[in-house]
Amino acid sequence: MEWKTRLTEMFGIKYPIIQGAFGGFGTSKIAAPVSEAGGLGIITAGALNTPEELRKDIRRARSITDKPIGVNLSVGFCPRIDEMREVAIEEGVSVVETAAYKATDHGKRLKEAGVKWIHKVATVKHAIIAEQQGADAVVIVGTEGVGFKSPDQLPTLTSITWAAKQIEIPIIAAGGIGDARSFLAALAMGAEGVYMGTAFMATKECPISEHHKRYLVETRPDDHRLIRKILTPPDPKQLEKVMKERGRISHDEWMAKLEMVLLKEDPEKAKSLEPEEVLKLAPASLAVSAIDRIVTVRELIDSIIKGAEKILKSGIFSNIRGTQTSNDL
Numbered sequence: 001m002e003w004k005t006r007l008t009e010m011f012g013i014k015y016p017i018i019q020g021a022f023g024g025f026g027t028s029k030i031a032a033p034v035s036e037a038g039g040l041g042i043i044t045a046g047a048l049n050t051p052e053e054l055r056k057d058i059r060r061a062r063s064i065t066d067k068p069i070g071v072n073l074s075v076g077f078c079p080r081i082d083e084m085r086e087v088a089i090e091e092g093v094s095v096v097e098t099a100a101y102k103a104t105d106h107g108k109r110l111k112e113a114g115v116k117w118i119h120k121v122a123t124v125k126h127a128i129i130a131e132q133q134g135a136d137a138v139v140i141v142g143t144e145g146v147g148f149k150s151p152d153q154l155p156t157l158t159s160i161t162w163a164a165k166q167i168e169i170p171i172i173a174a175g176g177i178g179d180a181r182s183f184l185a186a187l188a189m190g191a192e193g194v195y196m197g198t199a200f201m202a203t204k205e206c207p208i209s210e211h212h213k214r215y216l217v218e219t220r221p222d223d224h225r226l227i228r229k230i231l232t233p234p235d236p237k238q239l240e241k242v243m244k245e246r247g248r249i250s251h252d253e254w255m256a257k258l259e260m261v262l263l264k265e266d267p268e269k270a271k272s273l274e275p276e277e278v279l280k281l282a283p284a285s286l287a288v289s290a291i292d293r294i295v296t297v298r299e300l301i302d303s304i305i306k307g308a309e310k311i312l313k314s315g316i317f318s319n320i321r322g323t324q325t326s327n328d329l
């Protein structure tokens with residue numbers, strides 16, 4: 001079956017599956033295998049630290065796959081972000097994803113250079129603004145996902161279905177997605193692709209520790225610590241306090257404090273985070289519900305696609321009619 005959406009056509013990829021950005025370890029080691037297996041792999045510029053290293057990593061990815069690769073620029077967190085953006089343009093990257101904060105100027109420059117611009121947001125309100133500012137596609141992360149939490153954020157189901165009524169550009173669903181059912185559900189809600197972070201961390205290629213991968217397999221989505229971490233919005237009082245500090249302390253210190261509040265950590269502990277520390281603050285999302293073993297990137301993508309095809313072939317409403325669909329999807 002052909003998995004054609006506006007996204008697969010816009011990005012020139014086989015399946016509408018995108019690998020999420022990872023501060024600290026989102027390099028070609030994970031991005032290249034995802035692209036090679038038919039999805040869109042994303043290299044996180046901030047994980048490479050310098051524009052020179054980003055250039056090398058894009059070239060490394062190109063030596064592994066000739067399929068399209070994207071680059072993530074996380075505004076406020078990616079060092080030397082303008083230079084990183086120019087490296088992505090010079091290296092002929094066809095898709096750049098911006099995230100975290102407003103990225104209008106980056107988007108404008110990318111579009112002038114003929115690069116497709118995806119912007120990632122946590123709320124439908126910001127998705128609408130991204131569309132108005134000219135984004136080619138928007139990733140909306142629901143509360144089930146890892147990342148910065150907004151007090152206005154909604155669960156994936158509500159975010160995507162509500163956004164689909166208001167947005168014309170292709171929507172990419174994120175937050176808690178990791179298997180055939182959640183993939184198909186996202187498309188049914190109106191998304192034209194999915195974006196997965198946690199599920200891609202549970203792959204053989206992902207450069208994180210075996211200990212962390214074991215955590216992903218063993219942790220249940222109803223683990224209370226995970227629920228607290230993922231589903232609780234940031235404290236509005238702490239958020240207000242940090243917002244008032246903007247301009248009064250150095251920008252870097254302010255960003256670090258804001259990051260801590262959004263991750264629901266003590267802002268006074270703010271400091272520049274080492275990769276392992278980032279992992280401890282954002283270890284996984286509710287997508288752990290889909291993870292029961294560590295597989296290769298290709299096995300993960302194939303299982304999602306084959307599982308989705310099996311569901312569609314068996315009749316999407318077979319469960320309603322009383323015919324059981326199998327549980328191994």
Ligand SMILES: Cc1cc2nc3c(=O)[nH]c(=O)nc-3n(C[C@H](O)[C@H](O)[C@H](O)COP(=O)(O)O)c2cc1C
Nearest residue numbers: 020021022023074099145146175176196197198285
């Ligand atoms: C350890 C970790 C680090 C992340 N770092 C970044 C980052 O630097 N920039 C960014 O835009 N998103 C980052 N994300 C968010 C993911 O790209 C993605 O939006 C999220 O994982 C989607 O939710 P899911 O995990 O339920 O699939 C990170 C996620 C994790 C788990």
